[in-house]
Amino acid sequence: MIRFDSVTKRYPDGTVAVDDLELVAASGQITVLVGPSGCGKTTSLRMVNRMIEPTSGTIWLDDEDTASMATHELRRRIGYVIQHAGLFPHKTIVDNVATVPFLLGTDKKRARSTAMELLERVGLPAHFAKRYPAQLSGGQQQRVGVARALAADPPVMLMDEPFSAVDPVVREQLQDEFLRLQQDLGKTIVFVTHDIDEAVKLGDQVAVLRVGGHLAQVATPAELLSRPVDAFVAGFVGRDRGYRALGFATAGTLSTRSEPTVATGAPLPTGSDDDWLLAVDGARAPQGWLDMRASAPAGATVTDGLLHRGGTLVTQGGSLRAALDACLSSPSGRGVVVDEGGALVGTITAAEVLELIEAREPEPRT
Amino acid sequence: MTVLAADGASSSPLHFVEYFLDHRSEDLGLLWSHTWLSVVPVIVGLLIALPLGWVARRHRWTYPPIMSITGVLYTIPSIALFVLVPPILGLDTLDPLQVPIALTVYSVALLVRVVADGLASVPDETVQAATALGFRPLERFFKVELPIAVPVIAAGLRVAVVSNVSIVAVAGTIGLSNLGQLFTQGFQLSTPDAYYPPIVLGIVLCVLLAVVLDSLVVLLNRLLTPWRRAVAT
Amino acid sequence: MATGGGDVIGDVVTWLTDPSHWTDTRFDTGIITQLLAHVRFCAMALLIALAIALPLGLFIGHTDRGRWLVAAANALRALPTVGVLVLLTVIISPQFQGRTDTGFLIPTVIVLVLLAVPPILANTFAGVQNVDPGVRDAASGMGMTGSQVLFRVELPISLPLIFSGVRSAALQLIATATVASYLPLGGLGRFIYDGLAQQDYPQMIGGGVLVAALALLTDLVLATVQRYVVSRGITGRYANERTAVPDSRLAVLPEAEVARG
């Protein structure tokens, strides 16, 4: 657990970067600091490992006052990941990852074999180990940065915009892998980002800061989206927040209707009650919608080329947002519901999802 | 000043001004030939280095050989290059051209790399945009790439000019008439007792010359790159 | 008077290949002795300069205190070396009962050190300053002490620039040690200045050849040392990895490959 106890940082030039911050980052959870540029996120984060010394106040690591520890010992107990990774260009990937164990005097062979395991964990093939950072792409370097921070198995991790320097597709992969990793590791993580979507996706708890270093709101992502505490937070959280909040509301077991289907590879059916017919494969996994209004040559079979694949799927027990999106993105207007194994359960309409949304507990508006 | 002048034969280091006034025409002659030797080889060197640097940049395969050859030339100590130039070029052993040629070789060796680096500092987008606008290669070189490379080239010119002033003085030790002669004179006049004025005068004039030439390059750079000042302010 | 290019080169070759010129005789000091003397001055000056400039450059770069020292050292470069050499000789040599070798050696070494300090200092400083702030931040953020950051991260990353400073210092030393023979002091420059005085041009040019050869050889040796000391991660020579990795083009492979893994 990390606890900020009325922490203030005033830089020598008079800038107050963090103002009387009270915040608890619970053990085993991801606490995200989010806010506009210059609001003091980085400053708050770096005060935890004393890369920056607070002007006043105390930061507690479990029950120890961080100010009472030797800085290098404090830092060796805390993993630290920054934008662009900051890998050591003169060391191989495996030695980069093993840096802290080397500092702690761990036997070289053991440190390297642990490093190799970590590289695998963050999704880097073994042949990357002997390369140098310059031989890796930005996203790969960022994985190494995460592995390096994990090397000494620190209970606490500080991450400053670790995924912001890569393109959106890679960012999403890194975020998903990061969440999977955290599920296994259960570290106490403080994560800085200026991207509210990333904050809402990753955080167990999100702290919104405003310029001047004031804490505007601390809440779970769902609460933040549905009950922003003031206009600043509401504005920062953004326009689609109502819709995004649905991502945190489970739809429960959706009552679906059964949907007529056709198997891929089967002869093209003629005549149908509906304009759209759902195609499934041998395992009954939905493949796409067949447009029955389109004229097809006689004797044709259901092939990939004829299918409309635009629609998203919602897993039974998924969020209301996923359910609504499945309906809105489906060419037939019917959202496809699948089970955990990906097999078709049935379909649901947007009107039905809206009814579920209406039926939720009413929430105060801002 | 009048107090100093009264003490004509003083050997104090501070009396270099008086020494200068006493041998004014001779010393100005030395300064003039020193200046000439410091400046002309750099200009000729730049004129030779520009096309070479352009080739090295444009045809990638020529870069390594051009850089190794100029690197080797730059490695050879000045005094050795002075005495090696005549036999290699078939000149007389103490030909008046030997020192200017050697200095030009130095300037070329230094500036080729500078020109190539300067051209490399031109953003790729800029070159591509210029090409897309219809500039032909030579036109593009003179109107787009070269102007943008000026700051880097100017930095190299400053090094070339300042180090040339010191190297020309070395040529004085093998008999050329320039400010280096003042050191020889001072050294010879210092037996049995030290006689500082010509030595100090030589050092002061060399430093002044280096500072003036350096400032000229800086000034030229500012005149040639008005857009950089616009950004700076 | 005028000597054609062709026979001059022949005469120089004859002078250089005459075994009696290589060893000491009763009247003349041979090439080997002068070469050793030359190398001795330069090595001494280079070691002293390194002992001064390297720690100073690392300190100034690491702490960012005392930048003015670097600027001051750089300003030294405008001084004419010959002039400073003569000035110091005239000041110092009388202290040693007339013009003994020590009387010339000390000013020479001082000038050589003055000459070698600025490039080493400036490059070491620049090398440390140029280390990516993110890398430095990561290093101290993971718990390295100040000296660990300096010696495990900043120094190894600065090595290419430090080496180029040392190489340019060594070349200037060899060149200037030659000019030192203008004072009655040993070294390869002896052949140049004696040859000039005696109008023995093959000897003079032969001396030039020897100095050039020494400079080239020294640079080659330093370049080779640099190759082995500087990490391949910095120089970008990954040749060895090519054999370990099935396809060297993988080095620039986009994200997709890992994403699948």
Ligand SMILES: Nc1ncnc2c1ncn2[C@@H]1O[C@H](COP(=O)(O)OP(=O)(O)OP(=O)(O)O)[C@@H](O)[C@H]1O
């Ligand atoms: N060393 C410093 N000296 C003076 N002011 C500083 C210093 N470092 C940061 N600041 C100021 O403190 C405030 C907070 O900076 P900080 O780096 O914590 O912002 P941030 O929230 O991380 O912003 P960003 O999203 O742009 O990274 C800013 O106004 C910044 O200008």
Ligand SMILES: [Mg+2]
């Ligand atoms: Mg920041």
